[in-house]
Each structure stands twice: as C-alpha cells, then as structure tokens.
Amino acid sequence: MQCDLIIKGKYILPMDDKLTVIKNGFVAVLENKIVGLGAGDEIKNYQAKETIDVGNSIVMPGLVNTHTHAAMAYFRGLADDLPLDIWLNQHIWPAEAKYVNAEFVKQAGELACLEMIKAGVTTYNDMYFFGKSMAEPAIRAGLRALIGITILDFKNPTEGIGEAVSLAKQYKNNEFVKIILAPHAIYTCSKENLLKIKAVADAENMRLHIHVSETKKEVDDCLSAHGKTPVEYLDELEMLSDRLMAAHSVWLNDNDLEIYKNRGVKVAHCPISNMKLASGAAPLKRMLEMGITVGLGTDGAASNNTLDLFSDMRACALMHKVNNFDPTAISAKEVVKMATIGGAKVLGMDKEIGSLQAGKKADIITINLNKPHLAPVYNPYSHLVYCVSHDDVENVIVNGKVIMKNREVKTLDEEKILKRTSGFTV
Ligand SMILES: [Zn+2]
Structure with missing residues (x-):
C-alpha cells in the first residue's frame, strides 16, 4: 500500500500488551495514522514517499x-x-x-x-x-x-x-x-x-x-x-x-x-x-x-x-x-x-495514542543508541530507564508530522525562545 512515511530502526517497541520488541523493523504512516508495522520483507508491502532510516535506534511511542x-x-x-x-x-x-x-x-x-x-x-x-x-x-x-x-x-x-x-x-x-x-x-x-x-x-x-x-x-x-x-x-x-x-x-x-x-x-x-x-x-x-x-x-x-x-x-x-x-x-x-x-x-486517550498500532495516531519518537553510554544493548527497556537521557531523542513525529528531525525542532524557533528566556528575570 501507498503511505507517506516509513521509519526503519533496529528496535521497534510498539508497547503492545506483550511488550514485543521487533528487531530490524519499521513503522508505516499514512497521513496522521500508523498503518502498519513489522520486520524484514514485510516492508515491501508499503511504498512510502519518505523513508527515515534511523539505524541503531529505538523507535517507540511518544x-x-x-x-x-x-x-x-x-x-x-x-x-x-x-x-x-x-x-x-x-x-x-x-x-x-x-x-x-x-x-x-x-x-x-x-x-x-x-x-x-x-x-x-x-x-x-x-x-x-x-x-x-x-x-x-x-x-x-x-x-x-x-x-x-x-x-x-x-x-x-x-x-x-x-x-x-x-x-x-x-x-x-x-x-x-x-x-x-x-x-x-x-x-x-x-x-x-x-x-x-x-x-x-x-x-x-x-x-x-x-x-x-x-x-x-x-x-x-x-x-x-x-x-x-x-x-x-x-x-x-x-x-x-x-x-x-x-x-x-x-x-x-x-x-x-x-x-x-x-x-x-x-x-x-x-x-x-x-x-x-x-x-x-x-x-x-x-x-x-x-x-x-x-x-x-x-x-x-x-x-x-x-x-x-x-x-x-x-x-x-x-x-x-x-x-x-x-x-x-x-x-x-x-x-x-x-x-x-x-x-x-x-489521560483517557489510549484508543488514539500510547502505543504503535495500526489505526492509532502516528506519535513516534526515535532514540539514537550510537552513544558510549548506550553501548552495548542487551535490553532496550533497560536502557530507556537506566541509561537514556533526554538528548538521546533524535526524531519526534506527532500526528504523522516530523516536528523534530536530527534534534532540530521544526515547529518552534529554538534560538529565539532561548534568547527571549535569557532576558526574563524575576
Ligand atoms: Zn503540580
């Protein structure tokens, strides 16, 4: 099927009931929703306008x-x-x-x-x-x-x-x-x-x-x-x-x-x-x-x-x-x-968000594991809690739209906000 975006990565954590880890997998997005996820050859079922290959990363819900x-x-x-x-x-x-x-x-x-x-x-x-x-x-x-x-x-x-x-x-x-x-x-x-x-x-x-x-x-x-x-x-x-x-x-x-x-x-x-x-x-x-x-x-x-x-x-x-x-x-x-x-x-929003599942809103983040404090990886859940820090988040997608790519926020002017903030004192 045609889709807008595919995110490929080493560890996909859908946060489903079984807490599955999909290795070398992908998530497919059409408009603002997830339309599929999987591993290996299954990706051939999707033709995307854009593919973001995040390599050695965790792909998970926001x-x-x-x-x-x-x-x-x-x-x-x-x-x-x-x-x-x-x-x-x-x-x-x-x-x-x-x-x-x-x-x-x-x-x-x-x-x-x-x-x-x-x-x-x-x-x-x-x-x-x-x-x-x-x-x-x-x-x-x-x-x-x-x-x-x-x-x-x-x-x-x-x-x-x-x-x-x-x-x-x-x-x-x-x-x-x-x-x-x-x-x-x-x-x-x-x-x-x-x-x-x-x-x-x-x-x-x-x-x-x-x-x-x-x-x-x-x-x-x-x-x-x-x-x-x-x-x-x-x-x-x-x-x-x-x-x-x-x-x-x-x-x-x-x-x-x-x-x-x-x-x-x-x-x-x-x-x-x-x-x-x-x-x-x-x-x-x-x-x-x-x-x-x-x-x-x-x-x-x-x-x-x-x-x-x-x-x-x-x-x-x-x-x-x-x-x-x-x-x-x-x-x-x-x-x-x-x-x-x-x-x-x-928040009463679990039918829409909170996990990567076909039909849910495409709210997805990726975490770059190519860092000294994140190597090696035996268990991605362990890393998320005990090793990962906020600036390991590399890409952020909300409602199917990439709002941060390679740590650059697309929707807000970071420089302007920081400059304005440094001017505020009590
Ligand atoms: Zn409070």
Whole structure:
C-alpha cells in the first residue's frame, strides 16, 4: 500500500500488551495514522514517499507527561530546597501574582514545549492559568495537550469555570488540545467550589485534574477539618470517577486505594517532585498490583527542575526499589509502560495514542543508541530507564508530522525562545 512515511530502526517497541520488541523493523504512516508495522520483507508491502532510516535506534511511542504546569518553566530554579507549603506560599504564589499574565504563559509555555519535544514528550497534561495562552504553544509546537484551567478559591473560581467551559467549546474539534477542569487541591478549593466544578464536569463530560494527598500535612489537615482523608472527602463529594486524574497521591491508606480502584481514578505519579519536596513515596507497587491506572509526570519545572520524563522514569524505578528494600519492586518494562500507554490511559486517550498500532495516531519518537553510554544493548527497556537521557531523542513525529528531525525542532524557533528566556528575570 501507498503511505507517506516509513521509519526503519533496529528496535521497534510498539508497547503492545506483550511488550514485543521487533528487531530490524519499521513503522508505516499514512497521513496522521500508523498503518502498519513489522520486520524484514514485510516492508515491501508499503511504498512510502519518505523513508527515515534511523539505524541503531529505538523507535517507540511518544512519551506522555501526565502532570505538569508548563508555564512554570520560567520559574525553573527560582526557589529550591524548601517544604511544599513554604515553597508555594512564600515563593511560587507571590511570583505568580507578580509576573503571570497571558503573555508570560504563552512565552514560558513555548519554552516548555521546546523542552518537551527535545525530550521525546508528545502529549502532556497541563494545569495552569490563561487557557488560551496555554493552548497556543501546544498547537504551534504540534504537541497534544490536555489544558487544565486551574481553579482556586482566591482566584475568582466562577470566572475560571466559565473560561474552561467556553474554551472547551472553542477547541472542541482541535486535533491537539482539549480543555479540562483543574481544581488545584482540596486545601485551595472550598467544598462549594468543588461541588460546582463537579456539576460542570458532569454536565459537559469534562475530565478533572487535581493534586491529591501530596503531603502528610494535607492529609493531617483534612483529617482535622473533616475527619476524613482527602480521598474519602473527595469521594463523599462524589468527585471521584474514571474521568478524574489525581496527581501525586503519595499519602494513601488501604481504604483510599480501594476507593481509587472502585471509582476508576487515574494517578499521575511524580517521583522527582515528590523526592525534591520530600513529600514521600507513593504506594506505586500496591497501586499497580491492584490494577489502578498510573502514568508518570514531571510536575512543573519549578519543582523538578526539568520536564525530562526519562529522568522521572529512572527516579521512579530507583525510588520504589529503595522504598521497598526490593530491587524487583518495579521493572524497567513497567516503568516504560507508565511513561507511554499507561500515561495515555490516565489521560483517557489510549484508543488514539500510547502505543504503535495500526489505526492509532502516528506519535513516534526515535532514540539514537550510537552513544558510549548506550553501548552495548542487551535490553532496550533497560536502557530507556537506566541509561537514556533526554538528548538521546533524535526524531519526534506527532500526528504523522516530523516536528523534530536530527534534534532540530521544526515547529518552534529554538534560538529565539532561548534568547527571549535569557532576558526574563524575576
Ligand atoms: Zn503540580
């Protein structure tokens, strides 16, 4: 059959249920979709307009970053080595009040998109302010994004909800962005506001993105105020469903885990952010054993301090091994699943993205293995978690379009963005 593009490489990782590795294989793309993949002579069944032979490389689905605040890229390194409440109250929120406006979100968002493309992320789940300014960089960059309008009691919540509903209509048919509701947390949104958000989410069939049980303090405060854990409190408000994406979810007890499982709640696990803010280690092993859907997130660049999901993959594996005193607690394969198809499931997009499969959208990255730190190769999954770094990503394809070729980003002006960023100071 005729197709537009063929990507040939030494290790094709489709991220299917069997976690197959196709050696010396190819992926065929027609328009914005994958039409076939295979090995050897099967390639003769496809006549492509363009063939990219990436040789000694891994070809895999684009990574899915399930929790970020893209525009916080401009606050990278602004305040480190602090507990979450002091970091937020004394540093981040004052800086946001002073500097964040529509233009800031657009410019910092472009920096974040540039960084994510160069690190192999093709879809991200964002939570911030000025929805239109959040959406524009993703569309320009050619990345997929869930744009979560953050709602906080102290930031005119009614306006935030209205903005989300009106933008959702505006971007309804957009290929790249989808607008969702993002109540910040139970400690920044009142019961009344949470209930309003839930009613709108139900009526408009919108996803919800919220920080849940990130720190012990959040859980202790909730127990004192409501006699319930944050998960029990959200469940009482009937907020929990398979449309809710719970970032962090570090401090969960057995009952909380059962509630997550029963309601189909999706988890965005952010190991580096949780370690940096010393929030704790989420019960990942239990969640995976129980069949709870978990993806990986970087969180914002102010609490990581990069948007490099490869770092979080490695941190995730190491964190849960040491936390369980068990090197078998989580395998490299499980971590790569979380960063791809797992993330797609968290975002409710697994029918479209997250694996290389005929009929799915062509969101594909290639990783160049011709590097000293990547030789030799016995197991590509092991390399992805324990050896590969963001700048080993060589090509990025989203929706069938090559947006980075040989590390040159085609959709954004890297030089201009870096020059503009170096001119921004707080
Ligand atoms: Zn966050």
